[in-house]
Amino acid sequence: EPEVTQTPSHQVTQMGQEVILRCVPISNHLYFYWYRQILGQKVEFLVSFYNNEISEKSEIFDDQFSVERPDGSNFTLKIRSTKLEDSAMYFCASGVGYQPQHFGDGTRLSIL
Amino acid sequence: AQTVTQSQPEMSVQEAETVTLSCTYDTSENNYYLFWYKQPPSRQMILVIRQEAYKQQNATENRFSVNFQKAAKSFSLKISDSQLGDTAMYFCAFMAQTQGGSEKLVFGKGTKLTVNP
Numbered sequence: 001e002p003e004v005t006q007t008p009s010h011q012v013t014q015m016g017q018e019v020i021l022r023c024v025p026i027s028n029h030l031y032f033y034w035y036r037q038i039l040g041q042k043v044e045f046l047v048s049f050y051n052n053e054i055s056e057k058s059e060i061f062d063d064q065f066s067v068e069r070p071d072g073s074n075f076t077l078k079i080r081s082t083k084l085e086d087s088a089m090y091f092c093a094s095g096v097g098y099q100p101q102h103f104g105d106g107t108r109l110s111i112l
Numbered sequence: 113a114q115t116v117t118q119s120q121p122e123m124s125v126q127e128a129e130t131v132t133l134s135c136t137y138d139t140s141e142n143n144y145y146l147f148w149y150k151q152p153p154s155r156q157m158i159l160v161i162r163q164e165a166y167k168q169q170n171a172t173e174n175r176f177s178v179n180f181q182k183a184a185k186s187f188s189l190k191i192s193d194s195q196l197g198d199t200a201m202y203f204c205a206f207m208a209q210t211q212g213g214s215e216k217l218v219f220g221k222g223t224k225l226t227v228n229p
Contacts, residue, residue: 045216056216089155100147103157
């Protein structure tokens with residue numbers, strides 16, 4: 001069964017550094033998402049992406065965040081200047097319209 | 113804005129018994145989808161079951177079934193014949209159905225379920 005693939009599985013970064021989280025969505029999916037889960041808390045929506053542009057973004061998704069689909073397969077989340085509070089699990093998901101979203105295994109981001 | 117409430121932070125059940133996890137939601141939308149996702153200690157997000165709001169029949173998936181009460185905005189998950197592998201965090205999630213087709217999932221805070229041998 002096709003899977004959403006995320007790399008790396010764990011990223012450790014110094015505060016203030018830039019980080020790029022990578023995702024390969026399922027190939028025939030059209031809608032792409034990033035979610036965040038701070039340890040012990042609920043999963044929160046960050047941004048959705050369709051037709052090469054952002055469809056919706058949450059209040060969390062401020063100017064330090066950006067997303068890109070640089071080629072036909074990858075979908076990236078960039079955090080320009082990381083803060084301690086960015087430490088979380090980041091999930092990529094993809095979907096086809098109103099079908100259930102498929103999640104990747106997540107990237108655990110640790111900011112020191 | 114939609115909200116999802118899971119009022120049981122933790123629950124436990126004996127192996128082979130049945131347990132029900134509660135979820136309520138608030139929305140002004142008439143068309144939407146509801147989901148239960150399972151998150152084991154490995155922290156993957158695994159879809160358990162899905163319900164379309166326009167369907168009156170409750171969804172079932174093997175040992176998992178839901179009790180969907182649209183008027184009450186309630187969407188509980190019943191796990192029958194609980195197994196040790198069911199131990200996980202369970203998240204209830206809501207997705208509005210709009211013309212855009214790329215609606216986000218709105219999650220509850222989760223219920224930590226422990227299945228005891």
